[in-house]
Amino acid sequence: MLGGVGLETEKPWLALYPGETAKNVYYKAETLPQLLRNAAKEYPKHKAIHFMGKELTFKQTFEKASNLAAYLQEIGITKGDRVAVMLPNIPQTVISFYAIMLAGAIVVPVNPLYKEREIEFILNDSGAKAIITLDILYNRVKSVQEMTSVEQILVTSISEFLPFPKNLFYPFIQKKEYGYIPSVKHEGNTHLLKNIWSLPTADLKEVSIDFEEDLAIIQYTGGTTGFPKGVMLTHQNLVANTSMCRQWLYKLEKGKEKLLAIMPLFHVYGMMTVLVLSVMEIYQMILLPKFDATTALKTIEKQKPTVFPGAPTIYIGLLNHPDINKYDLSSIDAAISGSAPLPKEIIDRFEEKTGGKLVEGYGLTEASPVTHVNFVWDHEIVKGSIGVPWPGTDAAVFSPETGEELPHGxxxxxxxxxxQVMKGYWNNPDETELVLKDGWLYTGDLCYMDERGYFYIVDRKKDTIIASGFNIYPREVEEVLYEHPAVQEAAVVGVKDSYRGETVKAFIVLKEGAQTSEDELNKYMRERIASFKVPRIYEFRKELPKSAIGKILRRELKENGTEEGR
Incomplete structure (x- = not known):
């Protein structure tokens, strides 16, 4: 049965939709593990995963996920239990994601870069009963286990899915990088995935899952407003959002695309655009465990991915690689950028280099995560805009003061x-009530909509700088800085000022070999924006702090950049 979600009222953006895209979203009420089961049955020999030269078919992926699911049930995992996954982009991440849900449990993604304190918080808050992690991270997890509800630790190694002879060399790479070769034994409450897969296959008990109500994942936000909050996303949330993506990318062909997976799978953006979309549409996932510009360029040239979800910092890193002109990137047809504002200059350079389309989208974890995207084909890209709402998605702009819906502009x-909107925050009804009101999810982002229905993010409510009574939006200032030929990355924050209340400070990373000065940038900016928006302070850095998905951490810059204005 097809489930369709329509809009309550006609919105101007619907008139812009191409004929190939429905105004509503349509999807089958099939759970995420059912999608993998379907793929394995209908396309058993189709390549599902490519990892550093090793490949797995959909049938092999499903079989390994089923074996792991049965083992999880044997060690006590039952319906509704939470199982954490603390892994980079490797085949075991894909397998574990579906195995946990096949067992009837809920996935709790954990950033593998997290330290003990952060791991302990998420494991405790979610009440995770087990965790799947890397051998090199085992000691970190083991050190906090007694302070959490975790009973079982399942361990794997990157080398397990490397082809010969890379699998033989990998331990020596570990020793060089970490100073030792990890050794974890399959005993007690510690389990090795390689041992699990060598055991006789246990019977997997079928678990009934409510498509609309049962949780698929609890995804923790980055904690930019205090402690991280667990976003509860159901099977319907993720399937609906992925179906919107499929309808939007109507020129892509089922079973014929290759998807470059640089975005971390432990984040909901990578999860939706890689883990779910690839299985739903029978795409091959080309997994890269971390972003390295040289490796990414070589992979694109050799493996020829056609779809490339990413973040601005990833595209910036590739375009500023000194040898980029040596690589053929022409296989890329579509790239959708999320997680942070996409500078206009980057769109132009990327499209010139690849011949494909790069468009900016918008979303948040609480919406599984995408709500808006620019049109990929058959429309001129409205640069600076996050685009229009996806099929079946409604959007509006409300006054923070009166709560009334605001007119265009x-x-x-x-x-x-x-x-795609979340069920709420895990064990946090007070925070849920603050953002979910009358069916609307309030994003905390300031924006406006033009008369055609395109939306423009001005900034986060909490990032707005108020200087001498004027509202200054960091994104607007950053856009101008990115146009300067010497600037590779820019971030703007407000810092305390005894006269203006707040003033504008810009953090700048220069392109390799480029030079500029504070005076030159000041003159450049004053020719392009109102004087009250021009940064009063410039700080040049070699790099800017970023989250795991490449979002520049303005909060960290602000906390460490409290120098008063001049």
Whole structure:
């Protein structure tokens, strides 16, 4: 049965939709593990995963996931239990994601870069009963186990899915990078995945899952507003959002695309665009465990991915690689950028280099995560805009003061509504009530909509700088800085100022070999934006702090950049 979600009222953006894209979202009420089961049955020999030269078919992926699921059930994992996954982009991540849900449990993704304190918080808050992690991270997890509800630790190694002879050399790479070769034994409550897969296959008990109500994942936000909050996403949330993506990318062909997986799979953006979309549409996932520009360029040239979800910092890193002109990137047809504002200059350079389309989208973890995207084909890209709402998604701009919906062109808080909107925050009804109101998810982002229905993010409500009574939006200032030929990355924050209240500070990373000065940038900016928006302070750095998905951490810059304005 097809489930369709329509819009309550006609919105101007619907008139822009190409004929190939429905105005509503349509999807089958099939759970995420059912999608993998379907793929294995209908396309058993189709390549599902490519990892450093090793490949797995959909049938092999499903079989390994089923074996692991049965083992999880044997060691006490039952329906509704939470199982954490603390892995980079490797085949075991894909397998574990589906295995946990096949067992009837809920996935709790954990950033493998997290330290003990962060791991302990997420394991405790989620009540995770087990965790799947890397051998090199085992000691970190083991050190906090007694302070958590974790009973079982399942361990794997990157080398397990490397082809010969890379699998033989990998331990020596570990020793060089970490100073030792990890050795974890399969005993007690510690289990090795390689041992599990060598055991006789246990019977997997079928678990009934409610498509609309049962949780698929609890995804923790980055904690930019205090402690991280666990976002509860159901099977319907993720299937609906992925179906919107499929309808949007209507020129892509089922079973014929290759998807470059640089975005981390432990983040919901990578999860939706890689783990779920690839299985739903029978795409091959080309996994890279971390972003390295040289490796990424070589992989694109050799493996020829056609779809490339990413973040601005990833595209910037590739385009500023000194040898980029040596590589053929022409296989890329479509790239959708999320997680942070995409500078206009980067769009132009990327499209010139690849011949494909790079468009900016918008989303948040609480919406599984995508709500808006620019049109990929058959429309001119409206640069600077996050695009229009996806099929079946409603959006509006509300006044933070009065709560009333604002007309075109006026800045207010963006709110969204649709089947991808979360169920709420895990064990946090007070925070849930603050953002979910009358069916609307209030995003905390300031934006406006033009008369055609395109939306423009001005900034986070909490990032707005108020200087001498004027509202200054960091994104607007950053866009101008990115246009300067010497600037590779820029971030703007407000710092305390005894006269203006706040003033503008810019953090700058220069392109390799480029030079500029504070005076030159000041003159450049004053020719392009109002004087009250021009940064009063410039700080040049070799790099900017970023989250695991490449989002520049303005909060960290602000906390460490409290120098008063001049």
């Amino acid at each position: 006026e800045i207010g808080e963006l709110a969204v509504k649709g089947p």
